[in-house]
Amino acid sequence: MAASDSSRKTVYLASPYGFSEQQKSLLLPRLVEALEGLGLEVWEPFARNNQVDLSEEGWAWRIGQADFRDVREADGIFAVVNGVPPDEGVMVELGMAIALGKPTFLFRDDFRRATDSEEYPLNLMLFTGLPQEGWRDSWYESVEELADPGKALARWAHEG
Numbered sequence: 001m002a003a004s005d006s007s008r009k010t011v012y013l014a015s016p017y018g019f020s021e022q023q024k025s026l027l028l029p030r031l032v033e034a035l036e037g038l039g040l041e042v043w044e045p046f047a048r049n050n051q052v053d054l055s056e057e058g059w060a061w062r063i064g065q066a067d068f069r070d071v072r073e074a075d076g077i078f079a080v081v082n083g084v085p086p087d088e089g090v091m092v093e094l095g096m097a098i099a100l101g102k103p104t105f106l107f108r109d110d111f112r113r114a115t116d117s118e119e120y121p122l123n124l125m126l127f128t129g130l131p132q133e134g135w136r137d138s139w140y141e142s143v144e145e146l147a148d149p150g151k152a153l154a155r156w157a158h159e160g
Contacts, residue, residue, distance in 0.1 A: 008041040009157060011105075012071050014094060015080035016087035018046025031107070034146040035078060038157040043070050071096045076103035076156065077129075081122060082110040094126065104129030105153045107140045 013031065017023040024046065035042045049066035052059045071077065077097035079090050086108075097104055106126065117124050120135075130138045137152040146153055 008039055009075040010041045010043055010073070011035055012074035012077045012093070012097070012102075013042050013044045013080075014071075014077055014090045014097075015044075016083070016090060017080065018044075030143050031078075031080070031146075034143050037147060038154055040157050043074050045070060067093065068096060071102070072100060074102065076105065078105045078107065078153070081106050081108045081126060084110075084112050084114040086114075086122065086126075091126075094129070098129035102129070103152075103156055105138050105140065105156075106130070107146075109141055109143075 013035065015028065015031065017028040017031070028044070028046070032042050032044055045063075045067045048070060049063050052062060071093050074097075077094060079094045079097075080087075081090065081094075085091075094104070108121065113121050115122055115124070120127050127135055134152075137150075140146055140151070140153070145151065148154060
């Protein structure tokens with residue numbers, strides 16, 4: 001388990017919701033609350049790593065390095081993959097987590113399809129971190145669905 005302030009599992013919340021005040025105040029808290037409701041410690045990068053002076057040279061590099069460190073040290077990743085295409089920063093964070101072998105969970109409440117595959121609703125590469133069989137157990141289409149004890153996130157959050 002990654003180093004954290006507690007014995008809870010840590011999950012990196014990759015989302016574009018911190019760029020808009022409306023999304024930051026209305027959408028982001030609901031996701032964080034739902035993940036914490038599973039007993040997870042949520043590492044939300046806008047809250048953890050964006051307290052920088054944007055007028056200082058090198059601020060963007062420092063944020064990128066801090067986010068990469070958190071992806072590397074978190075126990076798993078929960079990625080919001082809304083949009084057509086999904087946010088490029090989220091895609092990079094997801095790619096890093098997949099390459100590091102992190103447990104991966106995808107959230108999309110956006111009904112639009114963006115795919116060349118009949119099997120997956122998005123680019124097939126986003127699903128390489130999920131199991132081939134039963135990948136839908138790690139795919140979420142509503143905040144309420146996160147608490148489903150029959151799906152992968154709740155099982156992972158509570159396993160020893």
